[in-house]
Amino acid sequence: MLSLGNVFNFAELEAFDQRIQERLPHQKVQYDVELKLDGLAISLWYEHGVLVRGVTRGDGETGEDITQNVKTIRNLPLQLSSQSIAIPELLEVRGEVLIPKAGFEKLNREQEHKSEKTFANPRNAAAGSLRQLDPAIAASRPLAFYAYGIAQCVPHHGLTSMHESLHWLTQIGFEIAERQWLVNSITEVEQCYQQIMSERASLSVEIDGMVVKVDNLQQQKQLGFLSREPRWATAYKFPAQAALTTVENIEWQVGRTGTLTPVARLKPVFVGGVTVSNVTLHNIGEIHRLDVRIGDTVSVYRTGDVIPKVEKVWQEFRPTDTQIVQLPAQCPVCDSPVVMPEGEALARCSGGLYCSAQRIEAIRHFVARKAMDIEGLGDRWVESLLHLNLLDNVSDIYHLHEHREQLLSIEKMGEKSVQNLLTAIENSKDTQLHRFIYALGIRGVGETTAKMLANTFQNLDALMTADLEQLKKTPDVGDITAEWIFDFFRATHNLEVIQRLLDAGITLETAKASTRQPLNGESWVVTGT
Structure with missing residues (x-):
């Protein structure tokens, strides 16, 4: 299950439309516009109309099996039926699990009555409910499922558009979100956005924006996908909600690669549905750009309604005794010297594994x-x-x-x-090569890069002995990351740790080269958020 890209204003929305028009020259493009529900994305599998599996998005490839819990959701069909549509042999439906506003308020009243902790927001309550080991707990929560797309259908449903697909889903027992639009231009998308902004408070569910999709399924196929998101859809997010609070302290945290990250400890403040008490300030350059100091009054907002960030320092409220924040000379954990190479934004502890x-x-x-x-x-x-x-x-x-x-x-x-x-x-001990590469914690190597390295080199020995030029040619690996990888596998300590891991019995499932399979060459359209 892929995620979506984001846009935050009309200019970015127009840029999204421009990319679509450039890839679909001389074609009429309509957009399907839907509410971006603020819940937990899941995938449901039906065989001959019977629900057999429910999984979360997870990391995009592997999700959690939550079948027993989704079966407790009251509006989710366990058996598909229709008077006019033949039920497919295999159907995979994507959608969102959430708790409607009224149900959330009732749930928190019940929590208070039992003297138990209340939930910060409906999204957290829904996600926590689905991950309970006891299905009875999920059953006691007012969960609801809203479908937003079809990932697989055998035999094919014969539909040609997203708008048709949503209507088709309602005919076999699914509920969909309470607003949808089919529009002919990106200007009309903006009109929908303004409309739903004004109606947001009156909706029965929490939303954090809208989803804009190319409506025609054949055009979606033409546009294709990036590594993590479809080219034919984006989320048009609402402006972040902000609140004022006070910086009570600024502390320096040390990460696994030695990076020093300043964190502002805030007087707790409720922003965008959650209580925020900590905000990363990223690096000393960002501190100086904001000129943020201990004791300052700041505006905090949640970017994309997720990550809290300091937006502004209100210097007119600044106490007279504040001091400019300086980069520490020694690591706050081990007292080793802090180094900041010329041209880099990040300071690091030089202590290594010490x-x-x-x-x-x-x-x-x-x-x-x-x-x-x-x-x-x-x-x-x-x-x-x-x-x-x-x-x-x-x-x-x-x-x-x-x-x-x-x-x-x-x-x-x-x-x-x-x-x-x-x-x-x-x-x-039995794991995949890309997981092991990622686990080593090589600087600059995230999940996607680890997968690219595994696919390119096929086994650990080939990766460890690769020269700099080979590494630079690997997809998703730039020149600087290639040097970091090269240096990692030349460090004696790292080689000793890797050998000790292998001697302990770790076996790596190496990446397999692509072989001809029955579905090779086929294109599948995966819809939804």
């Missing part, structure tokens, strides 16, 4: 779901293991079974907890 913060972040990254996926090895375990000197680097994870008695001595870590951890570690 710095406990870097070790902790490297281990957190290594065990994460998108990396080695070691379930249960959370912060509490990591801190305890570091305190016992059982973790010096990530390869030590696979030798923890040798220290079972010490693990059992950790407070509140009984036999079952220890066994679950050791089992999760053992299960993680």
Whole structure:
């Protein structure tokens, strides 16, 4: 399941339209405009009309199986039926799970009555409900499902447009959002935007914008996809909501690669449906650009209604005793010198693995779901293991079974907890090459780049011995990232850690070269957000 690109104003919307027109010259383009529901995107699979599987978007390729929980959603059809339409043998429907406004208010009143914690916003409540291990909890929540697209249909439904597809879904039992438009120009899209802005408060559900899609399915096929999003659709997001608060402190955090990131600790303020108390200031250059200081009054907003950001410093409210924030000379964790190479915006701790913060972040990254996926090895375990000197680097994870008695001595870590951890570690040994590459925490190598490296070099040895020119030719790898990768695999310490991991029994499923399959050459249109 792919995500969508975003636009935030009419100029950006016009640029989106211009790209469409350039790729579809001399063709009439209509746009399907829908509400951008603020919930959790899921995919539903039906076989012969019966719901058999429900999964979340996850990382775009692998999602969580939430079948038992989605079956409790009251307006979601478990069995498809229609008086006039033949039910497909296989149907995959994309849509959004959320809690309508009225249901959310009732849910929070019930939470208060039971003296339990209330939910910050409907989206968090819906996402948390779907991820409950006990389906009875999901069943007790006022969840609703709204369909927004068809990913697969066998035999093909024969429809030619998104607008038709939405109507077709309603005929076999699905609900769709309460507003849709079919328009002939990007100017009319803007008119829809202004209309829904004025109607937003009266809608039954929370939205954070609109989704604009090329309506014709054949034109969608012509336009195709980028690596993470379709070219034929975008989200037109509403302006971010802002609030005033005070900067109570500015602290420096140390990441897994040693990067020092300033974080503003704020007097808690409610913005865009959540309480915000921390905001990243990115780097010392951004601090100086904003001229933000401890004690300042600032405007905070949530970019895309997700990430909080300091928008403005109100200097007229500044206390007289504030001081300009300076970059620390020593790492706040290990006291190693802080370095900032000429031409770079980011300062770094020079302590390497001597710095406990870097070790902790490297281990957190290594065990994460998108990396080695070691379930249960959370912060509490990591801190305890570091305190016992059982973790010096990530390869030590696979030798923890040798220290079972010490693990059992950790407070509140009984036999079952220890066994679950050791089992999760053992299960993680069989993994995919791209996950292992990502887990190593190479500077500049995110998920997409790790996949490109795995697909290009096919096995770990080929990647580790690749020269600089080979790395530079890899898709999604620029010259600077290529140098970082090259240097990583030339560092003796890194090679020792990798060899120790392999000696511990880690096996890598290497990327397979493309072979001819029955569906090779076929194009599938995947719709939805």
